Amino acid sequence: MAERSVRWGILATGGIAAAFAADLVDLPDARIVAVASRRPESAAAFAERFGAERAYGDWESLAADAEVDVVYVATPHSAHRAAAGVCLAAGRNVLCEKAFTLNAREAGELVALAKEHDRFLMEAMWMYCNPLIRRLKALVEDGAIGEVRTVQADFGLAGPFPAAHRLRDPALGGGALLDLGVYPVSFAQLLLGEPDGVAARSVLSPEGVDLQTGALLSWDGGALATLHCSIAGGTAVTASVTGSRGRIDVPSGFFHPDRFVLHRDGREPEEFAADPADGPRTSLRHEAVEVMRALRTGETESPLVPLEGTLAVMRTLDAIRDRAGVRYPGEADAAHASLART
Structure with a gap:
């Protein structure tokens, strides 16, 4: 990864996902390779708009895509636990929108899952x-x-x-x-x-x-x-x-x-x-840059957005x-x- 672009998957296709994808497109060392939505037509339209190579009509297919280095989860926060959990369990690194989850219990479950699978996890607290x-x-x-x-x-x-x-x-x-x-x-x-x-x-x-x-x-x-x-x-x-x-x-x-x-x-x-x-x-580029920096150095969490701070x-x-x-x-x-x- 140190010598190539970081390959992103985008999970969900709403306004914040589009804003993030637009900033990724402007980063020379980032590449959007896949997008997923529970509505296949929405995923296909998003992929065409931002040049993604693959569009999936379900979360599991994106999570299973071995060519995705990290998934940006942009669903409503009520779905963050399920969406990020699917990705972490499949071995994907995750940047998850805020609020991180509905409650601290769900947040703790995601952190435990990331540690179990030795994956990078960060809340998208761009501030x-x-x-x-x-x-x-x-x-x-x-x-x-x-x-x-x-x-x-x-x-x-x-x-x-x-x-x-x-x-x-x-x-x-x-x-x-x-x-x-x-x-x-x-x-x-x-x-x-x-x-x-x-x-x-x-x-x-x-x-x-x-x-x-x-x-x-x-x-x-x-x-x-x-x-x-x-x-x-x-x-x-x-x-x-x-x-x-x-x-x-x-x-x-x-x-x-x-x-x-x-x-x-x-x-x-x-x-x-x-x-x-x-x-x-x-x-939103600064949080993307921080994620890619951490992935390239082998870190599983960011010192700027530490998991204990999110919890x-x-x-x-x-x-x-x-x-x-x-x-x-x-x-x-x-x-x-x-x-x-x-």
Whole structure:
């Protein structure tokens, strides 16, 4: 693999799959060789659009394709456990969209399966691979704003979304939290790790998914994170990190920023801008590049998106849903060990 293109399979053919495939096409060391959908005509159309050599009408055929080095799973998150599981069990490496799974139990099952088969597995948390977010994290870790005291982040879409929309469908893991709230939670935990306490409230739809959710995360060291997500109103989609000696403000689109501003006590604000060479702010290429780097060096997980970090985020999302009263079909009321946290 070190001397040839990495051969990708794409599982699912929706909008995020198309966006990812378009970025793969622009990478000289990546090649889309196969695509799968449960609708053969959709797979064939996607393959023609992006130059894939093979189109499959089922997941199992893609998973069994020995010429596929890694599969990008882009189904709704309600199907991530099944889709990624089929691929890992067949010996394929996997990049799986976020939210990684419906809950921490399913996430743990995928991690165990990857370890059993010695395969690479990574959540497609593109924010963690973004060069500017990596720069922000490094500044915080280097003490640029002192000890982190608070994190604030929000992500809301205006809607309204009809009852038939996937975001309102409990069977598809609908609601604001898993689709949008995963970003504020992941941003806070990127900087502070897994919280020691979780409080949350939601406004629920008639179907029982969260239309909007507010969460307060706390750490024993004294830090707090106030987070919000919504599919009932468009928010600023900004983030801010306040420390004992300053703060960092990230403007709209905090999870794929084009700039952020560092405010250090007693000094003029400093603006950090994205390098135009890194591509458009909406590019998913950075996570693809990280996957290919790891595959070429024989790693089974990425240091940028470590599996334990993904599991920790899923535990927090479970705890938020528990506090807010959001349950998906087939979940027991006390199914997740993480919910014991206060």
